Amino acid sequence: MNQLNKSLAFPAILMTLLILILSIISPTESQLVTNATMNWLTHYLGWAIELAGFACLAFLLWLAFSRFGQIQLGNTSPSFSNKTYAGMIFSAGVGASLIFWGIGEPIYYMQSPPLFAEKGSFTADAWLTTYSIFHWGPTGWAIYCLPALPFSYMFYNRQQRKLKLSSLCSDVIGEKRAKGKTGYLIDLSAILATLATFASSLALSTGLLAQGIAEFLHIKNGLTVQAGVIFSFIIVLFIIMRTGFKKGIAKVSDWSLILTFLFVLFIIMVGNGQFILANFVDSLGVMLDSYFRMSFWNDPVQQSGFPQGWTMYYWAWYSAFILMMGLFITRISKGRTIKEVILYTISMGSLGCGVIISTFGGYAVGGDLLGNLNLQAWMQQGDINFTVIQVIKSLPLQPLTLFIFLLVEFSLMLTTMSSASVAVAMATTTELDLNGDPDTKVKLLWACGIGLISLSVFLVGGGIDTIKALCVIVGFPMFILYGILAKAFMGWLNQDYPNATQTSVI
Numbered sequence: 001m002n003q004l005n006k007s008l009a010f011p012a013i014l015m016t017l018l019i020l021i022l023s024i025i026s027p028t029e030s031q032l033v034t035n036a037t038m039n040w041l042t043h044y045l046g047w048a049i050e051l052a053g054f055a056c057l058a059f060l061l062w063l064a065f066s067r068f069g070q071i072q073l074g075n076t077s078p079s080f081s082n083k084t085y086a087g088m089i090f091s092a093g094v095g096a097s098l099i100f101w102g103i104g105e106p107i108y109y110m111q112s113p114p115l116f117a118e119k120g121s122f123t124a125d126a127w128l129t130t131y132s133i134f135h136w137g138p139t140g141w142a143i144y145c146l147p148a149l150p151f152s153y154m155f156y157n158r159q160q161r162k163l164k165l166s167s168l169c170s171d172v173i174g175e176k177r178a179k180g181k182t183g184y185l186i187d188l189s190a191i192l193a194t195l196a197t198f199a200s201s202l203a204l205s206t207g208l209l210a211q212g213i214a215e216f217l218h219i220k221n222g223l224t225v226q227a228g229v230i231f232s233f234i235i236v237l238f239i240i241m242r243t244g245f246k247k248g249i250a251k252v253s254d255w256s257l258i259l260t261f262l263f264v265l266f267i268i269m270v271g272n273g274q275f276i277l278a279n280f281v282d283s284l285g286v287m288l289d290s291y292f293r294m295s296f297w298n299d300p301v302q303q304s305g306f307p308q309g310w311t312m313y314y315w316a317w318y319s320a321f322i323l324m325m326g327l328f329i330t331r332i333s334k335g336r337t338i339k340e341v342i343l344y345t346i347s348m349g350s351l352g353c354g355v356i357i358s359t360f361g362g363y364a365v366g367g368d369l370l371g372n373l374n375l376q377a378w379m380q381q382g383d384i385n386f387t388v389i390q391v392i393k394s395l396p397l398q399p400l401t402l403f404i405f406l407l408v409e410f411s412l413m414l415t416t417m418s419s420a421s422v423a424v425a426m427a428t429t430t431e432l433d434l435n436g437d438p439d440t441k442v443k444l445l446w447a448c449g450i451g452l453i454s455l456s457v458f459l460v461g462g463g464i465d466t467i468k469a470l471c472v473i474v475g476f477p478m479f480i481l482y483g484i485l486a487k488a489f490m491g492w493l494n495q496d497y498p499n500a501t502q503t504s505v506i
Contacts, residue, residue, distance in 0.1 A: 009428040012191040038469035042308035052479040053315035054295045057142035060342045068493045069339035074156030078335035086348040088253045091415040102357040103364045103388045105132040114306045129361045130283040135314045136353035143318035145345040147326030150489040165190045171488045190323045193474040197320035198420045199453040205413045211385040212406045234451040241443045256411035264359045275366040280358035316475030327423035364391045421447040
């Protein structure tokens with residue numbers, strides 16, 4: 001624990017827990033405040049969120065094919081194979097939330113279609129998986145990727161062993177501010193955003209897992225089952241952290257992806273594979289045809305609230321992981337070029353999400369449209385967790401299929417939790433070694449802290465709307481830091497490589 005930056009770590013944990021405790025004491029008032037704050041941000045500043053998200057994508061695509069694209073992050077060969085590298089990025093960025101929303105989003109869109117489509121129409125049905133693929137597509141992965149570049153460049157190329165966000169901003173805000181109260185506020189707010197958003201995401205995934213376990217074991221779902229899931233995460237995570245990065249997180253990531261895509265193939269074979277594949281291609285075409293419209297739709301005329309409650313929520317959610325994804329991608333990107341980091345993150349992340357959403361979401365949507373599944377009846381009978389589990393239980397070979405699904409969910413969330421623990425440990429380590437590995441005790445501290453904070457979310461009793469509101473509130477200010485990081489990064493590249501030519505980097 002000697003390497004732990006206690007001035008950042010303990011205040012971040014205590015402040016997060018304090019907010020959750022206040023929410024437990026006054027749940028109604030807390031939900032009203034968070035929802036009102038989210039509504040104000042998305043309705044009055046939502047246009048800025050959408051512009052910022054698209055700007056991240058445009059900037060990274062330009063950078064990848066610019067004269068700086070072939071600059072290597074560290075003068076060494078890549079630490080991981082291409083397959084493992086792509087797999088760790090994907091599994092860290094999605095977790096079990098992908099399957100939750102992959103089925104859940106289309107169900108919500110059936111009730112409130114986007115882009116002026118009439119409920120129940122063919123036009124509305126065409127958007128069901130399209131918008132899910134869009135929300136988990138290139139713009140979101142660009143938001144994930146951008147912070148990783150300045151972090152990686154500062155660590156591997158400029159040999160900065162203290163990866164505090166404030167130190168990366170010093171060239172823009174000034175060294176005095178970066179080392180003073182402004183810098184401390186930047187570092188603390190980024191850690192708080194990571195803790196709050198990840199805890200919310202873990203809470204969603206834990207709720208789904210708890211529902212599935214309860215139905216698998218034929219027991220009542222409640223706080224005991226949910227707490228058991230979280231403590232199981234912590235115990236397994238302790239084991240992974242002690243086995244090291246390559247033998248722990250990398251192996252878990254590889255196996256979780258193999259298990260996930262085997263499950264995807266199973267659904268395609270036993271479900272309506274023809275509809276799933278055709279719907280995937282169609283949804284991809286609709287998204288590409290309407291990408292700019294979807295990226296900038298604020299709905300100021302109809303004021304349905306759709307882009308505020310979904311697109312803006314997602315972009316703010318991604319931005320809140322400025323530390324987690326930025327530092328985790330840094331940890332695994334040694335030896336990669338700037339172009340590789342950008343293209344691997346955006347392409348492999350988007351493709352993997354598209355396949356999984358089209359499979360799980362396509363199976364659910366196809367079953368409902370063809371009359372085999374009754375999603376709306378399940379929603380009325382229970383909640384979204386109940387509905388998702390009923391979709392899985394409609395597959396053949398039960399209860400084995402449900403058991404495998406729970407393994408997929410657990411392994412995906414475990415990889416994401418591992419990534420979060422490593423990233424926040426890196427941010428709160430006084431000085432990292434050459435490989436970027438924080439002390440094991442620090443990683444274990446954060447694994448435990450994140451788990452306990454996630455448990456507190458259940459005690460608050462926050463539903464999906466409250467969780468979404470929290471993500472937007474903590475994520476919105478991070479876009480300001482995105483602008484600062486992009487400006488600082490370009491300054492370093494121009495300073496260190498003034499004579500880089502286009503022909504040398506193509």
